[in-house]
Amino acid sequence: MEPAEVEFLAEKELVTIVPNFSLDRIHLIGGDLGPFNPGLPVEVPVWLAISLKQRQKCRVIAPEWMDVGKLEEIRDQERKEDTFTRMPSPYYMELTKLLLNYASDNIPKADEIRTLVKDTWDTRIAKLRLSADSFVRQQEVHAKLDNLTLMEINTTGTFLTQALDHMYKLRTNLQPGETAHSQDF
């Protein structure tokens, strides 16, 4: 999977916007959106919010967690614990990037938020590497990856699965005779 595809999935998340136009309810395959009234907040998917924002038809209201105080708390919590903590949104990285790129004028302290999210991300990736290494070193057979987000899995997924694949085969070499002499074509 490519990061762009993960971002595409993230665009289905809902954000609140305040439109400055009025429009009746619109009916889409994914569900009904609206009605849009000037000044009245309404929930829409991120892709629509960005599109409207680019045409200056709305103001984006940042998600509740996208706030310096809350993110500092999350970052500290993440640094303190050995396991992965629960993220406020399964797409926190993608949403931060999308919203800060297209609607940074509606989000207070955008730069600080960017840094905080990046710090949290770096902490989590370092943890992921560390646990992957100890997983391989101790030759474990399964691991529980609670609270990992799709983007995080995606940055190391291919590498890790390939490595584990090799390791599995090298380990079957240890038990000669039990290996099946067959091949899949």
Next chain:
Amino acid sequence: MSEAYFPVGPGLGLEESFLSLDDILMSQEKLPGRAETRLPRLGFALGQGTGAGDAITEGSKLEFPLWLAKGLHDSKRRIISVQLPNIYKEAWRTVLSADASVVDLHKMGPYYYGFGSQLLNFDNPENPEIAQAILQTFISRFRRIMDSSQNAYNEDTSALVARLDELERALFQAGQKELNDFQSWEKGQASQITASNLVQNYGKRKFTEVDG
């Protein structure tokens, strides 16, 4: 998804993977051994003697390619005997168990893992130790490969991969691809639409030019 060609991975076991290019290349690696009987008309195939009918005398020391050694090896008839290449011997196994990450596996045989797994075919009494050594080598080198492949962004990686064997290089490439994809997404380059590789290459040579 974006690539036109998916390489088949190495078999990495007692059987090689028929469709894997890596395994085909690996199977012609040389293996030291000795002829236990007279081998008529094989002198030519092994580069000894000139005439097509030359035989190899009993007891002569030879280097077989792996595919031939596998074919000639027979535990009952003892046509040839096979020795372990140095890297799989006790002395090197000790080195590898001390610190595997400093060993230049590419120099010691670019297909360390695949070739080592194939050696288990030859009923060597040291087989369990060899299999264990190969597995442990992989495990202790894993961290270094993971870290270097996922941190080296925009730099020359030739120094990093110089000591890796072919299997590890493929892993390294997988890690690099993930890193590069993520970085280009983060910088916003992923949203730019670019021409597919296939189309770009297509433009380089037109059929009309070849014909004309």
